[in-house]
Amino acid sequence: MFFPKIPLITWTPKGLYCAAGDFYIDPHRAVDVAIITHAHSDHARRGSKKYICEESGAELLKTRLGKKIEVETYQYGESFHLGKVKISLHSAGHILGSAQVRVELDGEVWVASGDYKRDRDPSCDPFESVPCDIFITEATFGTPKFVWQKNINHGQMMHDWWLENEKQGINSILFGYSLGKAQRILAELHPYAHKPVIIHHTIDELTDCYRRQMRNMARTEVLNERELTGELILAPPSILKENWVHLLGEYKTAFASGWMQNSGRGGYDRGFVMSDHADWNDLNLTIKETGAKKVYVQHRDGALVRHLKRQGIEAHPIADLDIELFTPKPGENLVLI
Numbered sequence: 001m002f003f004p005k006i007p008l009i010t011w012t013p014k015g016l017y018c019a020a021g022d023f024y025i026d027p028h029r030a031v032d033v034a035i036i037t038h039a040h041s042d043h044a045r046r047g048s049k050k051y052i053c054e055e056s057g058a059e060l061l062k063t064r065l066g067k068k069i070e071v072e073t074y075q076y077g078e079s080f081h082l083g084k085v086k087i088s089l090h091s092a093g094h095i096l097g098s099a100q101v102r103v104e105l106d107g108e109v110w111v112a113s114g115d116y117k118r119d120r121d122p123s124c125d126p127f128e129s130v131p132c133d134i135f136i137t138e139a140t141f142g143t144p145k146f147v148w149q150k151n152i153n154h155g156q157m158m159h160d161w162w163l164e165n166e167k168q169g170i171n172s173i174l175f176g177y178s179l180g181k182a183q184r185i186l187a188e189l190h191p192y193a194h195k196p197v198i199i200h201h202t203i204d205e206l207t208d209c210y211r212r213q214m215r216n217m218a219r220t221e222v223l224n225e226r227e228l229t230g231e232l233i234l235a236p237p238s239i240l241k242e243n244w245v246h247l248l249g250e251y252k253t254a255f256a257s258g259w260m261q262n263s264g265r266g267g268y269d270r271g272f273v274m275s276d277h278a279d280w281n282d283l284n285l286t287i288k289e290t291g292a293k294k295v296y297v298q299h300r301d302g303a304l305v306r307h308l309k310r311q312g313i314e315a316h317p318i319a320d321l322d323i324e325l326f327t328p329k330p331g332e333n334l335v336l337i
């Protein structure tokens with residue numbers, strides 16, 4: 001029985017795993033050593049013995065997972081070893097401290113992208129292309145219908161909307177996720193905001209982490225139950241269910257998300273197409289720039305895998321790295337090819 005050599009990184013029930021260095025990348029369950037690409041809850045989960053992340057994202061990780069977790073940090077580009085494996089973290093441009101993970105053994109280089117984007121974002125470092133042999137890419141917006149308009153001044157557009165409503169004595173509620181999107185909005189608004197932005201309490205502590213990393217955020221005031229007129233309120237979508245919302249009087253709503261591009265306004269008065277993920281063109285550009293000869297696609301893999309194959313790039317869904325495919329069953333002899 002012949003089995004292919006086990007790849008440097010495999011896909012396991014706990015997530016991406018590097019056996020040679022005995023570590024996981026963004027594990028789904030508690031493990032001994034977890035390299036975390038960023039602090040979003042689908043990437044950073046509780047219970048692991050040790051976390052490794054980029055320095056500027058460490059406080060966000062602790063805010064999310066608990067102050068007592070053990071965290072080892074490295075700066076972008078700084079290399080370290082786990083076993084014989086050489087590792088370094090490189091900016092993913094997704095949220096503060098977000099990192100692609102570069103993994104090297106015996107001259108073979110893998111990069112696991114985590115979530116990334118290439119659009120300008122004043123709240124975090126810009127994306128860095130990292131050359132590699134094998135690239136594991138996310139593809140949240142991995143179909144050709146998702147193409148962002150470039151060079152949009154989001155801060156000015158959002159501020160114009162706020163002013164327009166304020167003139168009519170109406171509040172503006174802008175929805176965005178509390179980590180990453182909310183702080184990007186505050187950073188985009190920083191040059192424009194003429195008074196403090198009212199923020200939901202779930203956004204407050206995370207925003208302070210950004211300020212401590214010297215990111216310029218618009219001035220903020222935490223939402224309390226007082227009457228408001230002509231204010232901009234930044235909140236996660238869940239607040240409309242809270243029982244004090246009647247205090248907001250007359251208001252207009254907007255949602256800031258890449259999903260706004262193709263879903264109409266989805267029940268909001270206004271949609272700002274503002275994504276923290278790469279669009280179709282940037283996914284393809286990034287893959288090209290890495291020079292990878294083999295690409296594995298996570299999340300929405302179908303269209304991107306087909307498109308890459310048509311261009312002669314060896315592309316696979318992440319399931320093709322399933323550790324089971326490289327593990328002999330009992331009774332089978334392992335011969336590496």
Ligand SMILES: [Zn+2]
Pocket residue numbers: 038040094115
């Ligand atoms: Zn994310």
Ligand SMILES: [Zn+2]
Pocket residue numbers: 040042043115
């Ligand atoms: Zn994600």
